[in-house]
Amino acid sequence: MVFCLTTRSFHQTATIALRLERGDKIYEDANLSSSAAGSASPVESDSVPDFPNHPLGGAPEPQVIGHNLKCFRSADQKYTLGAKSSSFSRTIVKDAMDHRTLLNNVGDLSAEFARRRSERQLRRSLDAGDFDKLARAGLPLVGVPIDEGGLWQNVETSTRPICEVLRTLAQGDSSIALVSAMHPAVLSYWLTVRNEAAEDDAWQSQCRQIFQSVREGSWWGTMTSEPGTGGDVGRTRTIARPTGSPHQYLLSGQKHFGSGSGMMSSMVTTAVTEGDDQPDWFFLDLRDVPWDGSRGVKLVFEWDGHGMTATQSHAMVFERFPATRIAWPGHLPTIVARTGSFIGCLFTSVIVGILDVALETAYLQIDSGDQRAFEQVEWARAKTEGWLVQQAFEGMQRAVEQQDDPRLDVLHGKTAIAELSESILTRLCRVIGGGTYARRSPFGFWFEDVRALGFLRPPWGLAQQSLIDGFSSAAE
Numbered sequence: 001m002v003f004c005l006t007t008r009s010f011h012q013t014a015t016i017a018l019r020l021e022r023g024d025k026i027y028e029d030a031n032l033s034s035s036a037a038g039s040a041s042p043v044e045s046d047s048v049p050d051f052p053n054h055p056l057g058g059a060p061e062p063q064v065i066g067h068n069l070k071c072f073r074s075a076d077q078k079y080t081l082g083a084k085s086s087s088f089s090r091t092i093v094k095d096a097m098d099h100r101t102l103l104n105n106v107g108d109l110s111a112e113f114a115r116r117r118s119e120r121q122l123r124r125s126l127d128a129g130d131f132d133k134l135a136r137a138g139l140p141l142v143g144v145p146i147d148e149g150g151l152w153q154n155v156e157t158s159t160r161p162i163c164e165v166l167r168t169l170a171q172g173d174s175s176i177a178l179v180s181a182m183h184p185a186v187l188s189y190w191l192t193v194r195n196e197a198a199e200d201d202a203w204q205s206q207c208r209q210i211f212q213s214v215r216e217g218s219w220w221g222t223m224t225s226e227p228g229t230g231g232d233v234g235r236t237r238t239i240a241r242p243t244g245s246p247h248q249y250l251l252s253g254q255k256h257f258g259s260g261s262g263m264m265s266s267m268v269t270t271a272v273t274e275g276d277d278q279p280d281w282f283f284l285d286l287r288d289v290p291w292d293g294s295r296g297v298k299l300v301f302e303w304d305g306h307g308m309t310a311t312q313s314h315a316m317v318f319e320r321f322p323a324t325r326i327a328w329p330g331h332l333p334t335i336v337a338r339t340g341s342f343i344g345c346l347f348t349s350v351i352v353g354i355l356d357v358a359l360e361t362a363y364l365q366i367d368s369g370d371q372r373a374f375e376q377v378e379w380a381r382a383k384t385e386g387w388l389v390q391q392a393f394e395g396m397q398r399a400v401e402q403q404d405d406p407r408l409d410v411l412h413g414k415t416a417i418a419e420l421s422e423s424i425l426t427r428l429c430r431v432i433g434g435g436t437y438a439r440r441s442p443f444g445f446w447f448e449d450v451r452a453l454g455f456l457r458p459p460w461g462l463a464q465q466s467l468i469d470g471f472s473s474a475a476e
């Protein structure tokens with residue numbers, strides 16, 4: 001347990017609440033109780049948090065920070081990108097750290113985000129400065145192998161600590177947590193299979209380059225979904241035409257839901273190469289690329305989600321845009337099978353973090369004992385469902401740690417938590433009242449944010465189909 005509430009604790013695990021203890025530090029946040037009631041003015045401070053392990057604030061040279069982490073702070077760079085303006089984080093993470101330090105750093109950052117919740121929940125875009133702070137906190141290293149200075153060991157041991165970090169982050173800002181989840185999610189395509197072709201120089205070289213890119217400040221995301229495919233990458237229609245150079249293609253097709261667009265340096269996607277009948281993985285370097293179509297990328301729909309409002313999950317059309325194919329080609333089903341459970345846990349951890357803070361916030365308001373029967377029953381049912389979420393999430397992580405093929409258990413858990421989280425937020429809003437319908441209350445935002453889980457891969461229809469099939473036909 002990282003945080004614990006000293007009074008009236010609802011959860012085992014932390015939320016950003018009135019009084020937190022961590023180690024020998026005590027955090028007081030008098031703002032939360034009033035913001036939960038919808039009447040708070042946010043604390044006017046977005047200062048760099050006081051990471052115990054970080055000297056933050058513009059050091060021009062790499063500095064030793066705490067245990068064994070060094071980092072550069074680079075100048076924020078702004079690029080005007082055709083129709084839109086975007087920023088790419090350039091914070092360079094130099095050396096490895098440990099999960100405990102990372103969790104502490106992200107906890108501090110999450111608490112800082114939570115103090116400005118009422119302002120942050122109204123945002124429609126991401127802030128590069130937040131991703132620089134996350135880089136300095138060490139978060140990108142979850143996508144780098146431990147023997148290359150990162151935090152990744154394997155799916156069995158790395159899933160739980162990464163989920164804990166994302167869950168903690170989501171307690172402070174849902175959109176940032178979801179975008180951050182995409183980074184380890186797609187890097188797992190290389191992390192989980194890099195030893196499969198140990199003798200293949202091209203494959204090993206690509207793995208090293210990708211991990212190096214992360215250490216040099218690149219964030220990775222994904223823009224795989226295509227309209228009409230129902231989240232099934234096997235139904236990809238985007239075409240990749242070979243250029244003649246090894247692994248280099250020109251990609252044409254329509255993609256949507258690219259969370260972190262404009263913030264992620266590289267985006268992983270799928271395409272079918274000419275002559276093949278199955279899609280494969282590719283990645284796109286989108287740094288400094290305008291979105292006006294002049295270089296093969298055109299923004300067709302700017303993200304306008306009801307929830308996860310600041311994720312910049314834009315829709316783009318690509319026309320002969322340069323793409324690099326995964327250097328272990330033809331193994332998409334194997335990679336999907338290896339990584340699906342890990343990714344399912346990541347997405348779920350974000351929603352569990354939102355439920356943590358929603359239930360805790362509700363608890364501080366509701367448990368006055370002065371309620372009618374309806375409110376008492378709805379609150380009791382919300383708490384029961386919250387308990388079920390904890391059990392399901394624990395079951396998912398334990399399945400990953402202990403089972404050879406945890407896909408079915410993880411999908412049962414993700415689907416159950418998607419349903420339960422919508423139900424919990426519905427009940428909380430009814431109990432707390434009509435004020436939750438107002439945008440000054442956090443509950444309406446959380447209500448929409450948790451709805452994302454059911455749409456995230458595998459989305460509802462595909463998830464149910466997989467549960468019916470029971471993964472009887474193994475993907476490999």
Ligand SMILES: Cc1cc2nc3c(=O)[nH]c(=O)nc-3n(C[C@H](O)[C@H](O)[C@H](O)COP(=O)(O)OP(=O)(O)OC[C@H]3O[C@@H](n4cnc5c(N)ncnc54)[C@H](O)[C@@H]3O)c2cc1C
Binds near residue numbers: 222257258313455457
């Ligand atoms: C907040 C948020 C963030 C996301 N971030 C990302 C991201 O970063 N990267 C990314 O790649 N994706 C992302 N996604 C997309 C997600 O992973 C799914 O791909 C997407 O939600 C699928 O939408 P859909 O099911 O409506 O599919 P659509 O393809 O839009 O399908 C529309 C309708 O057709 C139905 N349909 C489609 N195919 C079939 C079929 N074969 N048989 C029957 N019915 C069918 C669907 O069930 C659905 O009812 C995000 C989604 C959300 C909500």
